[in-house]
Amino acid sequence: MNQKDLRPQELGKPCEQLIQLNDLMPLSFPYDQPGMEPDFPDVKPEWREKYCTSLDGCAGIDTLQRPKTEAEEIEFVQKFLNGLEKIFSDANNGVLQPLKLSFEYCAKCNTCSDACHIYKASGDNELYRPIFRADVLRKIYNKYFTSGGKLYKKFIGGDIDVNWETIARLGELAYRCNLCRRCAQTCPLGLDNSLFAKEIRKIFSQEMGIAPTPLHDKGTILQLKTGSSTGVGKAAFVDMVEFMEEDIEDRIGRKIKIPIDKKGADILLVHNTGEFVAWPENPAAFAILFEEAGVDWTLSSDMIGYDSVNYGIWYDDAQAKKVALQQMQAAKELGVRRIVIGECGHAHKAAGVVADRFLYGEDKVPVESWLPIMWDLVKNKRLRFDPNKNNFPITLHDPCNMVRQMGIVQPQRDILKNITHQFREMTPHGVDNYCCGGGSGFAIMNSFNFDKFRDKLSARVKFEQILRAFSDTIDDSSIPKYICAPCSNCKGTMRGILKYYDATEKFNVQYGGLVELMVNALVSVDKPYLEFLDE
Amino acid sequence: MILGLSAYVALLLFIGLSARKAIYYGRMPLHGRMELYPVPQEKERHTYGGSYMEEPEWWSKPRQISKASEIKDMLKEMLFIKKLFQNQRSLWWISYLFHLGIYIMIAWTILLVAGAITDLAGISVNSHASVWPALLYYLTIFTGLVGFIITTFGAASLLLRRIFDPILKKYTTPQEYFNLILLVAVLVSGIIVWSPDLTFGTARQITADAITLSIVPNTALLIHLLLWEVMMVYIPISKMGHYVGKYFTFHKILWENEPNVAGSNIENRLKAETRTRPTTKWSAPHMQ
Numbered sequence: 001m002n003q004k005d006l007r008p009q010e011l012g013k014p015c016e017q018l019i020q021l022n023d024l025m026p027l028s029f030p031y032d033q034p035g036m037e038p039d040f041p042d043v044k045p046e047w048r049e050k051y052c053t054s055l056d057g058c059a060g061i062d063t064l065q066r067p068k069t070e071a072e073e074i075e076f077v078q079k080f081l082n083g084l085e086k087i088f089s090d091a092n093n094g095v096l097q098p099l100k101l102s103f104e105y106c107a108k109c110n111t112c113s114d115a116c117h118i119y120k121a122s123g124d125n126e127l128y129r130p131i132f133r134a135d136v137l138r139k140i141y142n143k144y145f146t147s148g149g150k151l152y153k154k155f156i157g158g159d160i161d162v163n164w165e166t167i168a169r170l171g172e173l174a175y176r177c178n179l180c181r182r183c184a185q186t187c188p189l190g191l192d193n194s195l196f197a198k199e200i201r202k203i204f205s206q207e208m209g210i211a212p213t214p215l216h217d218k219g220t221i222l223q224l225k226t227g228s229s230t231g232v233g234k235a236a237f238v239d240m241v242e243f244m245e246e247d248i249e250d251r252i253g254r255k256i257k258i259p260i261d262k263k264g265a266d267i268l269l270v271h272n273t274g275e276f277v278a279w280p281e282n283p284a285a286f287a288i289l290f291e292e293a294g295v296d297w298t299l300s301s302d303m304i305g306y307d308s309v310n311y312g313i314w315y316d317d318a319q320a321k322k323v324a325l326q327q328m329q330a331a332k333e334l335g336v337r338r339i340v341i342g343e344c345g346h347a348h349k350a351a352g353v354v355a356d357r358f359l360y361g362e363d364k365v366p367v368e369s370w371l372p373i374m375w376d377l378v379k380n381k382r383l384r385f386d387p388n389k390n391n392f393p394i395t396l397h398d399p400c401n402m403v404r405q406m407g408i409v410q411p412q413r414d415i416l417k418n419i420t421h422q423f424r425e426m427t428p429h430g431v432d433n434y435c436c437g438g439g440s441g442f443a444i445m446n447s448f449n450f451d452k453f454r455d456k457l458s459a460r461v462k463f464e465q466i467l468r469a470f471s472d473t474i475d476d477s478s479i480p481k482y483i484c485a486p487c488s489n490c491k492g493t494m495r496g497i498l499k500y501y502d503a504t505e506k507f508n509v510q511y512g513g514l515v516e517l518m519v520n521a522l523v524s525v526d527k528p529y530l531e532f533l534d535e
Numbered sequence: 536m537i538l539g540l541s542a543y544v545a546l547l548l549f550i551g552l553s554a555r556k557a558i559y560y561g562r563m564p565l566h567g568r569m570e571l572y573p574v575p576q577e578k579e580r581h582t583y584g585g586s587y588m589e590e591p592e593w594w595s596k597p598r599q600i601s602k603a604s605e606i607k608d609m610l611k612e613m614l615f616i617k618k619l620f621q622n623q624r625s626l627w628w629i630s631y632l633f634h635l636g637i638y639i640m641i642a643w644t645i646l647l648v649a650g651a652i653t654d655l656a657g658i659s660v661n662s663h664a665s666v667w668p669a670l671l672y673y674l675t676i677f678t679g680l681v682g683f684i685i686t687t688f689g690a691a692s693l694l695l696r697r698i699f700d701p702i703l704k705k706y707t708t709p710q711e712y713f714n715l716i717l718l719v720a721v722l723v724s725g726i727i728v729w730s731p732d733l734t735f736g737t738a739r740q741i742t743a744d745a746i747t748l749s750i751v752p753n754t755a756l757l758i759h760l761l762l763w764e765v766m767m768v769y770i771p772i773s774k775m776g777h778y779v780g781k782y783f784t785f786h787k788i789l790w791e792n793e794p795n796v797a798g799s800n801i802e803n804r805l806k807a808e809t810r811t812r813p814t815t816k817w818s819a820p821h822m823q
Contacts, residue, residue: 007705082818091815093564093808098788101560105780108706109630111623126705135706157708185571188612188619188630189777190784192569209819221821318822338592352588353568356795360802364795372591407572407586431572431584 006126008135009159011173012166016048019056021453023123025460028467030475031501038500040449040456047448052168056127060175062447063210063217064168073164076208080167081144083207084137087199088145094317094357099199102191103141106134112183112193117434118176121460130183130193133173136160137196140170171210174200175450178442178458179314180400180435197440201315211315214444219311220319224326228273228307237306240276241299244284251284252525258287261334262298268336269297269370270327270351272344272488273307279491285515285529286342289374292524293382298336305330308347309488313354314440324355331365339367343513345399345487346439348406369402371486374518375411378418385521389528390420392480394517395469397426397462397494398433399487407431412486412514419521426465434461436485438493454493455500463497470509477508480532486514508532538760539748545764552771556779565804566788574792575608576600586792594796605790612785629696633689639682646675647735651743660739672734679735687722694719714775721766724759 142158177197184192312320437459494511578601
């Protein structure tokens with residue numbers, strides 16, 4: 001079958017693999033040359049046997065296993081149907097209005113398709129069209145939950161065969177959307193197709209108990225148990241901060257005492273703990289900048305108070321709420337005036353927007369992004385920079401959660417203009433940006449070959465944007481080119497694609513956050529802060 | 536008389552069912568925040584998609600809100616279908632002709648009613664009359680001709696595109712074809728009924744008969760009126776009633792932009808709604 005002919009009714013069709021990942025969107029120079037891009041690895045037979053790789057040859061949900069008996073298959077389908085009914089009940093009040101509107105009014109005009117980076121990267125593969133997933137869900141609902149005979153159900157579109165394969169593939173398909181909501185931005189009716197991806201994930205998790213391990217067992221569950229999704233407990237966190245102080249001294253010769261658990265501080269700064277583990281130069285840069293500007297701030301070592309992540313917002317509302325409430329509790333106990341979220345996009349959205357309606361009154365501590373505060377420090381000359389220190393091309397990746405979903409667009413640009421003369425925008429940028437391809441959990445989902453799906457497909461449009469932003473210097477490896485990605489998940493994705501395409505090694509493409517660039521340009525710091533500038 | 540009455544009933548049902556839908560959505564529980572920027576009510580900042588969250592300690596400062604900007608963007612969406620224009624121009628041409636046609640047809644209907652009332656009041660609506668009846672006469676012809684042509688062209692083009700575009704075809708249900716066929720049928724039957732008199736004098740006379748509940752229809756008129764009545768009742772209960780939904784998707788979801796601060800409406804709603812516990816429970820082990 002021609003893959004372009006695939007119809008939503010055929011999601012459950014018996015076959016080894018519904019589509020093949022070929023004919024992907026071509027990349028620009030130098031990745032338009034033969035041999036520059038690794039091929040997609042073959043699916044291992046044991047994966048096919050045990051998991052659901054029959055969608056596109058990838059498996060994102062490592063806890064979704066094939067049934068051993070017919071009874072298990074029936075139970076699986078029934079549980080999904082139970083969950084489908086519940087998303088339209090009072091169990092789902094927090095999203096009922098937007099969901100019903102998107103469910104009821106989609107005109108299927110297909111305006112959203114061109115906005116989707118995964119659909120475009122796939123070479124317009126039908127499976128990834130934003131309305132495909134939504135239409136499958138609509139068909140299942142119309143088949144099982146609409147009164148009327150067979151003929152009427154067919155009339156309203158309830159024409160789909162539902163079996164284990166249909167539901168399992170739909171579950172996988174929910175993890176082929178980054179929840180970046182770029183499609184919703186273009187809808188003439190204001191509808192949101194990413195909602196369906198999120199709701200399918202929710203049914204799988206909240207009703208069926210099935211969610212990717214990196215998000216659930218090693219994500220929210222671990223965070224609620226140990227304090228962080230990295231598994232870092234309080235003692236280890238305090239140790240890491242001490243090591244960071246030593247690193248700062250080694251790097252720039254400055255002795256800094258990083259405040260921890262300072263009662264009544266103005267600001268509780270909360271980072272994604274992954275930063276301390278993978279990119280300690282980022283929280284260190286925050287410490288350098290805040291100390292130099294004389295900010296009254298603290299970190300928390302309290303349970304969950306030191307980890308801003310909240311993977312629940314990607315797949316499970318209940319988990320999201322539990323995590324958010326504990327983070328708020330940590331701030332309350334410290335008696336800080338405000339919570340400031342560091343360079344983590346989804347943490348911005350989780351604490352600043354999603355959790356905004358979890359609590360009210362005295363139970364709330366105001367939440368804000370680090371960007372307006374930092375811009376304020378720059379604007380008021382509490383930090384002084386020499387932009388010539390960042391004398392290499394720099395482009396900015398806009399994290400969807402901060403920009404499109406919170407409207408924090410300008411401060412990061414104003415800061416960049418003060419710390420470099422070589423800033424260039426990606427196209428498109430700001431609220432029209434493309435997701436990095438790691439959004440909604442993809443950045444940390446590495447089961448089976450899912451990381452290859454991310455590197456090759458979901459991050460493909462972003463990689464193309466990067467190539468275009470640096471097209472003037474891309475083949476000159478003597479010039480470092482810096483992708484400024486002020487978000488932990490986006491940085492994780494950048495790390496993945498630069499490695500996958502060997503772009504750092506071959507073309508000197510570097511990545512990092514914004515605060516590292518700021519410290520690198522500080523007048524008061526003599527040595528380069530960025531390691532790639534070391535001789 | 537029954538036909539005249541049924542037209543009134545159809546019109547009232549259209550209004551009533553649309554209002555019922557609006558009330559249904561309006562009374563739904565408070566949802567989580569789902570804004571997408573740019574949000575037009577953000578004064579000045581909306582030009583690049585910024586929000587109040589760009590301000591340090593935003594909760595302690597008055598928010599810069601512009602209702603005028605919101606209304607301006609709303610009108611751009613209502614009158615010009617801006618999002619479709621920006622994101623899918625080829626479909627916009629036919630969709631816009633169709634929607635503009637509907638607005639003009641509504642104007643034509645109002646002019647017919649005004650003309651019929653004028654006629655009933657003893658003032659003849661014709662080209663030689665004084666300013667008001669002459670204006671009614673010419674505007675009725677203009678809106679009738681333009682309205683029928685572009686609405687029919689738009690609706691038929693939307694139907695044909697759905698039939699022949701391989702992508703749209705895949706996603707279109709029989710019901711969605713029915714919706715467009717119903718619209719085309721109403722328009723074509725209208726053209727058959729009204730086209731013999733392009734001054735729409737007959738249409739004005741029949742409108743006057745409808746007002747006085749004295750319509751004596753021929754077969755063509757009977758079919759047209761019945762189709763029109765079915766359409767009027769059907770629109771609000773189908774997805775063609777998206778004029779209701781669109782208000783909520785934009786103003787109450789994408790552009791809501793209402794933080795939960797002390798003393799706000801949102802806080803009051805939240806307090807009230809958290810008193811009620813959901814009756815439905817999720818079944819996964821970690822939800823118990």
